[in-house]
Amino acid sequence: MPSTIRVRASAGAEQTDVQSLIQHPMDSGYVKDAKGELIPAHYIETVTFEHGGKVVFTAFWGPAVSKDPYLKFKFSGGKKGDDLKVTWTDNLGKTDSSVSKLG
Amino acid sequence: MVSAFARTALVALLLPASAVLAASAQETKEAYSAAKALSDKAAANKNQWPATLTALAAAKAAIEAGRHDEALSKAKEAEALARASIEQTEREKTAWKDAVIR
Amino acid sequence: MKALLAPAAGLALALSIAIPGIADAWAAEMVDPKADLKTFQAYFYEKFPNVKHEDFVNGPYSMDEGMRKQWEEKEEFPPYDFAIEKGKELFETPFKNGKTFADCFENGGIGVRQNFPRFDLKLGEVVTLEYAVNRCLTENGETPYSYVKDEMAAVTAYMASTSRGKPFAIDVPNDPRALAAYEAGKQYFYTRRGQLNFSCASCHVQNPGNRIRAEVLAPALGITAALPIYRSEWGGMGTATRRYMSCNSQVRGTPLAPDDELYRDVDYFLSFMSNGLPISGPGARP
Numbered sequence: 001m002p003s004t005i006r007v008r009a010s011a012g013a014e015q016t017d018v019q020s021l022i023q024h025p026m027d028s029g030y031v032k033d034a035k036g037e038l039i040p041a042h043y044i045e046t047v048t049f050e051h052g053g054k055v056v057f058t059a060f061w062g063p064a065v066s067k068d069p070y071l072k073f074k075f076s077g078g079k080k081g082d083d084l085k086v087t088w089t090d091n092l093g094k095t096d097s098s099v100s101k102l103g
Numbered sequence: 104m105v106s107a108f109a110r111t112a113l114v115a116l117l118l119p120a121s122a123v124l125a126a127s128a129q130e131t132k133e134a135y136s137a138a139k140a141l142s143d144k145a146a147a148n149k150n151q152w153p154a155t156l157t158a159l160a161a162a163k164a165a166i167e168a169g170r171h172d173e174a175l176s177k178a179k180e181a182e183a184l185a186r187a188s189i190e191q192t193e194r195e196k197t198a199w200k201d202a203v204i205r
Numbered sequence: 206m207k208a209l210l211a212p213a214a215g216l217a218l219a220l221s222i223a224i225p226g227i228a229d230a231w232a233a234e235m236v237d238p239k240a241d242l243k244t245f246q247a248y249f250y251e252k253f254p255n256v257k258h259e260d261f262v263n264g265p266y267s268m269d270e271g272m273r274k275q276w277e278e279k280e281e282f283p284p285y286d287f288a289i290e291k292g293k294e295l296f297e298t299p300f301k302n303g304k305t306f307a308d309c310f311e312n313g314g315i316g317v318r319q320n321f322p323r324f325d326l327k328l329g330e331v332v333t334l335e336y337a338v339n340r341c342l343t344e345n346g347e348t349p350y351s352y353v354k355d356e357m358a359a360v361t362a363y364m365a366s367t368s369r370g371k372p373f374a375i376d377v378p379n380d381p382r383a384l385a386a387y388e389a390g391k392q393y394f395y396t397r398r399g400q401l402n403f404s405c406a407s408c409h410v411q412n413p414g415n416r417i418r419a420e421v422l423a424p425a426l427g428i429t430a431a432l433p434i435y436r437s438e439w440g441g442m443g444t445a446t447r448r449y450m451s452c453n454s455q456v457r458g459t460p461l462a463p464d465d466e467l468y469r470d471v472d473y474f475l476s477f478m479s480n481g482l483p484i485s486g487p488g489a490r491p
Contacts, residue, residue: 151459
């Protein structure tokens with residue numbers, strides 16, 4: 001199963017710029033399908049980014065975040081070649097994680 | 104004491120009056136057919152309007168429920184919408200050229 | 206104009222034999238796609254002198270600075286990335302009979318998007334990229350895709366990505382059927398329809414850069430270059446057909462069948478009008 005997480009991170013002199021795109025339906029639970037039935041809520045609740053053994057960023061999401069969410073942030077430190085681990089968990093208990101190298 | 108004859112005559116006088124006040128099944132059937140014919144023409148023109156189909160469906164539902172006044176009104180609405188869409192197509196057959204970038 | 210009269214007269218003569226009465230109609234209005242192209246492009250270049258010619262393929266982003274900044278940021282990590290990946294997978298997976306999409310297209314289907322739509326002289330109709338994809342599937346015993354999204358959008362997104370930057374090279378051959386299809390597409394574009402009585406031109410020729418509700422309108426020039434698109438409004442990908450059908454609904458008209466020749470004809474007209482402008486697809490739109 002291909003990863004649902006794409007990450008592009010570039011380490012600068014003092015900070016690292018991170019962008020990520022996560023494939024997820026982010027269903028709010030309020031939308032009805034073509035038959036008129038509610039599509040059950042299915043959205044990411046937490047996303048964490050870890051670098052050098054520390055959590056550098058945590059996002060608490062919910063039904064207001066759109067499908068296939070895009071995220072961009074910076075954190076201080078980081079060098080080219082370091083590992084960056086991304087993990088998400090959703091309201092149904094599903095999860096995915098990936099490790100990528102800082103560019 | 105009213106004779107049987109008089110009673111029948113009285114009912115016979117009242118009946119036409121009631122036919123004028125309410126739409127008959129025959130009237131709504133004809134109105135629906137007229138509207139449907141125009142709606143089909145609009146569809147054949149590839150310029151159907153959803154509002155026409157909605158009014159037509161409402162007319163059909165009203166006929167089936169025996170609500171003939173409502174059916175007549177919806178059928179006339181559908182006919183008017185269908186007519187407008189057909190006129191739009193006719194008009195646009197030449198009017199489109201005026202919009203072309205020169 | 207004079208150079209066109211000789212072959213056009215011959216054409217009119219041939220047609221008047223084949224289809225009585227048409228010679229009169231043709232003598233009155235010559236179908237001249239190349240002249241239309243010049244006028245069409247000139248209109249937009251004059252209306253927006255500060256927009257670089259090749260930038261018209263970016264729709265509303267060429268019209269609005271604020272939207273452009275947001276778009277440029279998103280393009281660093283575009284929402285259609287998943288569709289391209291899925292499309293590549295579908296494109297390379299063999300059919301049950303062992304063939305692949307590459308067998309249906311010149312150059313194996315890579316770097317060919319800018320040549321579509323084409324007028325197929327054998328079939329006698331306009332073949333859009335989507336139409337070609339579905340013909341490939343049916344000819345190889347596979348189930349055709351829905352014209353509007355999902356697999357069709359994924360495969361065409363992948364094919365468009367291999368043509369990024371290549372200029373549109375649409376051909377309208379000097380064949381009466383091709384000229385008729387081109388003209389039908391042009392007529393469709395300028396014809397008012399629906400309860401709201403709008404034509405495509407009402408928004409995309411008369412009001413590019415202006416707003417309709419909360420949206421900034423794209424210019425008609427280059428409008429097919431970014432297809433298929435990931436629309437935030439749809440929360441997913443959509444093809445040209447999806448857009449034409451939703452436009453029809455938005456003017457309170459009933460959409461046509463997805464593979465209707467009129468949709469293919471208007472795509473033909475619009476793409477020809479964008480000749481020379483680069484493919485920017487797959488695209489992202491609000």
